[in-house]
Amino acid sequence: MRSVWDRIRRYCGTLHPVGLAFALVFFTWSMTPSLLPRVWYLQGVATGISLAMGYAIGTLVAWTVRKCGVEPQWSERTKKIAWRTMAVVAVIAVPLFLILGARWQRIVRELVGMPRDSAANYLLVALISLFIWFILLEASRGIRHSTNRLSQFALRFVPKEAAKVASLVVVLALAVFVVNGALYNGLIAFANWSFSGADTETPDGIEQPLIAERSGSPMSAEAWDSLGQEGRTFMGSGPTAAEITALTGREAKQPIRVYAGRESSDSIRGVANRVVDELKRTGGFDRGTLAVVTTTGRGWVNEDVASAFEYVEDGDTAIASMQYSFLPSPLAFIADRETPMVAGRALFNAVFAEWINLPVETRPELVVFGESLGSYGGQAAFAGDQDMMTRVDGALWVGTPNFTEQWQEITNNRDSGSREILPVIDGGESIRFAADPIDLELEADWADDRIVYWQHASDPITWWSFDLLLNKPDWLSEKPEGRDVDPGMTWIPLVTFWQVTLDMVFSADVPSGHGHNYGEDAADMWANILHPTTWTPENTEQLRALLTNNVEPTK
Structure with a gap:
């Protein structure tokens, strides 16, 4: 058992603190109401995807700042305070927004005439969301690892910067081929x-x-x-x-x-x-x-x-x-x-x-x-x-x-x-x-x-669109809302798209x-x-x- 906890601690040590901070913010956003009630396991999926997006944005922000030449040298004491502060915020925010999420879902259920669901199920949302986040994180790390290996191979033939670009293009091209090429057509057939x-x-x-x-x-x-x-x-x-x-x-x-x-x-x-x-x-x-x-x-x-x-x-x-x-x-x-x-x-x-x-x-x-x-x-x-x-x-x-x-x-x-x-x-x-x-x-x-x-x-079939990723739609800006839409629903970049996507399931x-x-x-x-x-x-x-x-x- 001790070795398991040691592995968990080592894995957590590989996570970027800025990415985790953004992931926590996206977690709270993912619990906000959407168009329709979501069963707890779909809420877990939506939250897991939101965690992954938040973490990715946080790490991208940190990488961009570092590339701009800003590299703060924090003392070990400052780092410990920052980690403990984040842990305290998480301990407070996660249960609080799980409770709020259950309450918001209850409001949406009443608006569409559905019976109340057990709020206790929302305790499992955190576990499911962490699992989804882990899968997405490891998949992205796998892509990064493949890109690095290709870069090392390409260095034998082309300059360093060209090798990096070429390896990224190859990986993306393979991904597009898998999704939209022969595999896609084969799966449809x-x-x-x-x-x-x-x-x-x-x-x-x-x-x-x-x-x-x-x-x-x-x-x-x-x-x-x-x-x-x-x-x-x-x-x-x-x-x-x-x-x-x-x-x-x-x-x-x-x-x-x-x-x-x-x-x-x-x-x-x-x-x-x-x-x-x-x-x-x-x-x-x-x-x-x-x-x-x-x-x-x-x-x-x-x-x-x-x-x-x-x-x-x-x-x-x-x-x-x-x-x-x-x-x-x-x-x-x-x-x-x-x-x-x-x-x-x-x-x-x-x-x-x-x-x-x-x-x-x-x-x-x-x-x-x-x-x-x-x-x-x-x-x-x-x-x-x-x-x-x-x-x-x-x-x-x-x-x-x-x-x-x-x-x-x-x-x-x-x-x-x-x-x-x-x-x-x-x-x-x-x-x-x-x-x-x-x-x-x-x-x-x-x-x-x-x-x-x-x-x-x-x-959600009528209102789902890829534009929800980065653009606030008119139907979420205009007042009054539809008679069966929670006035508390707000547009959140990236998050709202996945909320409405999962609303379509049921x-x-x-x-x-x-x-x-x-x-x-x-x-x-x-x-x-x-x-x-x-x-x-x-x-x-x-x-x-x-x-x-x-x-x-x-x-």
Whole structure:
């Protein structure tokens, strides 16, 4: 046991005091509130990353000062006082901010309607954060060691300074190659292959449809087994004509849903063409309203949003969608942002090419919707907001990721004085943003062709961006904050980025109306977008009550 403590003391002796001081400051910052509640182990990860960043900045500051020729010669007594002072500060600050962190998390939980968590779990945050910090520190030291070895080798052939630069370039180039080169492509291919095997499962309670209005039925050219897990879930769900009539009291049609799985064709364009064939088979182009939906990840569609659309239109609808990947949404969000855009363009263009040639007086209204990566990919079909308003009769974009080009352009060009969390565009003439249905109520008249961006102030998917590393966003500067965002949340360089990053992990595991969980408000959104003459406010409340009891499938 004594030898273990001796090793620990020797290791601690290798740590830089300035780096430790900065790490302690970053520890306190990492405990501050973020958008959503974090479970204790994720808080430990966030804090560990913050410790590593603080330590790196501290050592960089010390190195820079030394390179400027400033090298204070501290006496041994002064060093001991400094170390003891730092130890005392740590003994006070660490427990204090663990307690404050638990308290801040409790406030955030109350804001999003979640039960309180045990504050005792926060005692483990320090242990996890130290472990994460150790791993990151040793990894960086390994890179430094590799660079030094390469420098020594290069000294045989080039001058000293050139050898240092060359070794650093080689190490960084290898790192980039590993991350973005062959290894990256191999991992994506392997992940697609691996998840394609899991795509054969069908959730409990989902059965093959036996009606012509569904893909995957005996009358469909799309085999049930080819639709993928999410496709089968979507085709095996949704309201019947009788259920719609029971809610509205009006005669309804059986809603049409068509879908094609990724394995149905060798190309994404080929999959999109199969969807169009299914629309022709089912009579989708003869319905009152046709919706083109870009899915998330491996083919998920928000059932609340889809069902609400069908209820509001009395079932006189057709929904066209498809699977474009086997990757789950979180992995696709990080690793594959190109495929959703390709799929969004392919599906919309295939449907639009058929739709535009129909007689104007008989063709259905054309609308689009998508959530998360589906919103990102779906908007890629348009050259801008004017193009979108020209080509569709309505749109509902839900929980749009921050890196979506269309969303960025529209948000950045918002009316002066409007907030980033709820931009106002041209007074709300055609495009409106909403966290709650009441946000759609603006003074200006709303055109018949309506586009809605539905986004929660506490949704990290919408607000996560690499810009958070070094730049304070408008949504953290503007007042008032969103109704479910802690006023105590502040932007801290580097730290806030990792806080929001880890908020995304469980962003959908919060009550509806918060984070990345979009549910019963879909009734209000579609009622406002489609504004059918037969739909009533009472119908909206009935539909909200129905959707509240739905259980969302896993994305």
